[in-house]
Amino acid sequence: MPFKYNARRRDRFEKAKYRVANWREYNEALRRRGDVTVWFSEDAVSGWSASKSGKRGGQRRYSDLAIEICLTLHVVFGLPLRQTQGFVRSLLRLMQVDLAVPDFSTLCRRAQSLKITSRGRATDGPFTLVVDSTGLRVHGGRDWMAEKHGLPKARKTWRKLHIGLDVESGQIVTSSLTTEHVSDPGALPDLLAEVAGPVHRFIGDGAYDGTPTSQTIRKAFGSDVELIIPPPKNAVPGNCAVRNAHIQMIEKHGRMAWQKVTHYGQRSRAEAQIGRYKDVIGPELRSRKIESQTTETRIAVKALNRITDLGRADYERVI
Structure with missing residues (x-):
């Protein structure tokens, strides 16, 4: 939030x-x-x-x-x-x-x-897609040798796991693993390509704010998809009418009222799903x-x- x-x-x-x-x-x-x-x-x-x-x-x-x-x-x-x-x-x-x-x-x-052919299923009909990402550690296997024999420690690397969650069913309908150098908007095209079923609302955090990201989402789900992406505090109106409406509403009624009207609080379910992943599976990749x-x-x-x-x-x- x-x-x-x-x-x-x-x-x-x-x-x-x-x-x-x-x-x-x-x-x-x-x-x-x-x-x-x-x-x-x-x-x-x-x-x-x-x-x-x-x-x-x-x-x-x-x-x-x-x-x-x-x-x-x-x-x-x-x-x-x-x-x-x-x-x-x-x-x-x-x-x-x-x-x-x-x-x-x-x-x-x-x-x-x-x-892996079988993916998470969404609910019948259009659904709300919430996307988020998290970091997963990569097991290096050289810590003991570095401490014992004085070897130079390898640079810590990690991976980014991007997920798309169906709010109604609680299913992860799409996922993508990238290196730490790939940004959230950069991984979005491959992430959305695996979504099966119509999406009527897209919810993401401020990292997905921008015209290129909006064009990618509309290209995948159509021009009628509702974009719920919070603009930054210093955002100014631009060419996107939906984003301009969000900026005006936040300036007039406050950010908390905007969250309540747009149901932006549903994004917390993706964060809870990430916590569930790390609790059940673990925060580290074994491969x-x-x-x-x-x-x-x-x-x-x-x-x-x-x-x-x-x-x-x-x-x-x-x-």
């Missing part, structure tokens, strides 16, 4: 309290999150082996589905690839299913070119190459959407 009531005195006010209104359904959803049978359905077992490609040479032994299942357990449970191989092997043994398990080198190699890191984040987003499908908490304010 760019502006809040009584910002300088917020510590003197009692914080609003909320309670969960659907405890029975939410408790069952939390139990199902720890049920490993969620990841091994009959379709997963039947599609474990790869089909013949019809070409000469060696054939793949495992399908993309099998690799994705193993990498999903690797990402969600935070296991190294070797332990992931043993974990999947033990699960198949408990299920009394005679299937070979991909070794850790196969998982590492196939992750670089794995295509070393950008291709594998992209696959890792796409699998993580797909897993979070699967968890959302199991059930969400409905909060209501306590008066």
Whole structure:
């Protein structure tokens, strides 16, 4: 939120309290999150082996589905690839299913070119898209050697994860991983290209303010899309009529009134989703190459959407 009531005195006010209104359904959803049978359905077992490609040479032994299942357990449970191989092997043994398990080198190699087809689904009809980005650390693996042998420490690098959230369903409908040098508007074309379904409202923070960004959004969703992007304090009217209306409304009624009328507060749900990503998946990428890191984040987003499908908490304010 760019502006809040009584910002300088917020510590003197009692914080609003909320309670969960659907405890029975939410408790069952939390139990199902720890049920490993969620990841091994009959379709997963039947599609474990790869089909013949019809070409000469060696054939793949495992399908993309099998690799994705193993990498999903690797990402969600935070296991190294070797332990992931043993974990999947033990699960198949408990299920009394005679299937070979991909070794850790196969998982590492196939992750670089794995295509994650299933994306988060949006609600029926036009929906509100909220976009935001966050930084994820990259594991370097040289800290111990630098401390032990005096090696020069490698420069800390990180990646930017851009997400697009459907407010109504709580699903992450699009995601993109870039280097730290790519700005939020620069990653927007690839991020919006994966959105399936009509969008009637776009909400983003002040980083997306500008004419080129507005043209990119309208090119992707049409000229009727409503843009909710806060202009800076020193903004002046320009060629965009919608942006000029936002500036005039803020000058006349204040920024807090503008937030309430435009429902800009819904952007906090994207921030909450980012916090959920780092809490469940972690703030660090385990893969070393950008291709594998992209696959890792796409699998993580797909897993979070699967968890959302199991059930969400409905909060209501306590008066």
